[in-house]
Amino acid sequence: MTSISPTRVSMYDFLYQDTQPMVSLLADAAQLSLPQTQLALGASLQAIVSALLAYQQRYQGQAVRKKLFGRSAVKELRHYNAMNFVTIKATLYHRHDTANALFGDSAQVIKASEHIATQIDATTPQAQTLLTCLCVIVLRELAILTDYSQIDNDEMDKWFALQPQFLSVGRLTTIAPVTVTDAVKKDMSIEEKAAPSESIAPEIKDPSLDSERLVSNQLLSAPPPFDPYWYELTTFKPDNHEPDNHEPVQDMQEATADYLKVIGRSSENIQQGRHNDLLIFAQMRAITLPHQRWLLQLAKISDIYLQQNRLRITSEPTTPPTAPLVTLRSIGDNDDNIPIATSETPIEHNAPTPLWKNPIILIIILVIGSLGALATLKYQMKKSNGAIPATEVVLEQDLAEKRQQQDTAVIKEDDADKN
Structure with a gap:
């Protein structure tokens, strides 16, 4: 102790x-x-x-x-x-x-x-x-x-x-007050006698x-x-x-x-x-x-x-x-090598969970995917109902005019080749 x-x-x-x-x-x-x-x-x-x-x-x-x-x-x-x-x-x-x-x-x-x-x-x-x-x-x-x-x-x-x-x-x-017991006195006398011969005296405490x-x-x-x-x-x-x-x-x-x-x-x-x-x-x-x-x-x-x-x-x-x-x-x-008792055995911790099995990461990916799907669905619904932004309408009109000009130019070139 x-x-x-x-x-x-x-x-x-x-x-x-x-x-x-x-x-x-x-x-x-x-x-x-x-x-x-x-x-x-x-x-x-x-x-x-x-x-x-x-x-x-x-x-x-x-x-x-x-x-x-x-x-x-x-x-x-x-x-x-x-x-x-x-x-x-x-x-x-x-x-x-x-x-x-x-x-x-x-x-x-x-x-x-x-x-x-x-x-x-x-x-x-x-x-x-x-x-x-x-x-x-x-x-x-x-x-x-x-x-x-x-x-x-x-x-x-x-x-x-x-x-x-x-x-x-x-x-x-x-x-x-601290007193020296008879056992300690006896131990001290044994050590003094054994000191010249370098023998090991029994330890009494x-x-x-x-x-x-x-x-x-x-x-x-x-x-x-x-x-x-x-x-x-x-x-x-x-x-x-x-x-x-x-x-x-x-x-x-x-x-x-x-x-x-x-x-x-x-x-x-x-x-x-x-x-x-x-x-x-x-x-x-x-x-x-x-x-x-x-x-x-x-x-x-x-x-x-x-x-x-x-x-x-x-x-x-x-x-x-x-x-x-x-x-x-x-x-x-x-520091002796006596086997430890069951109550002193160290706790074995489980291995860390992989990232792809982490429920938090899976929930984050699911939320991001759901938000992206909702955004795409909402855009398609607006497009089908004609609620397309004005900028997209203008861009489609410009593309249509460019196509008409290209078709007219092709027809003119064909007429010129025939003549």
Whole structure:
């Protein structure tokens, strides 16, 4: 199994790590120092995520997709694949309209900017520049993430409902420290003894240890704790967004049952195909995530997107990077030649239909032929009824006169020969 951190589906964690490469560019745009920008970055993302959750709570995921992720400013910014002065210039142009649409009005934007300015010892216009620029960038990044993951409106609402868990302080304080088990110690002693003779020692691994290490590594770069003030400012009610099941599932077989059912994998064929690359969420206290396929796919794409470091400051690439593709085969890192299961066999597509068998082309030819036949029939009817155009009558008269002149000339020539 391949474990992935639950924070990969956290908007706050994703955006905080995603925007780290462009801190210096944001500092230059807002005329702030790097320490000020780093502090303001966390507070601004908290305000934006809270405003986004409040917007979804009022209008649901379909409005978020159309009114926020589908804005012209977001579409224009998606044409850029790197962060530089050209990209930040386009961001500065659209920042006011985008921020007002997200927060509801300019008054809330000013209140949020004042609160951030007091925290970083800066002026309100400086904090407002940083906040409004991040509004455009955040909507762009989330629009790309949802587009690549291909989640629908119902899944969008479920994704938003999971976010308040990641904003609580409980997940940052209740993580147990990583400990080395006796099995791992024994394994390490075996390897040390076998190293001089270059013998191969048996590999003993503790799955829970890998899970704890993964979560601990993610928490090393965790964003600052969330400030509940932003809930008050944006009038977001986290109690209405909590998932139905608050208790974490301890049994991993029970936790992955729905996921196995969705993708067609079960315990009967677990040894027949490439099932040891099953992607699951690592255990994380105070966090409850359903093992649904769309959510795991979103987490994997988020992980790939962060590894690409798309927001690094560089010139625009000549060719845009390709969208990450996550399939059942690319979920894991196993490349063994085990026969695939029936549920993983590729779909065989039929050969393309020849042109002469294409019904659309046949219909077009039939319509053209029918119109031509109707035009010919109509012309013959007009001709038989004497309704021939005047131009044709004149032409027939001219032909008749020419024939008469030719006949007269022939008769005269015959008379001249006789004489």
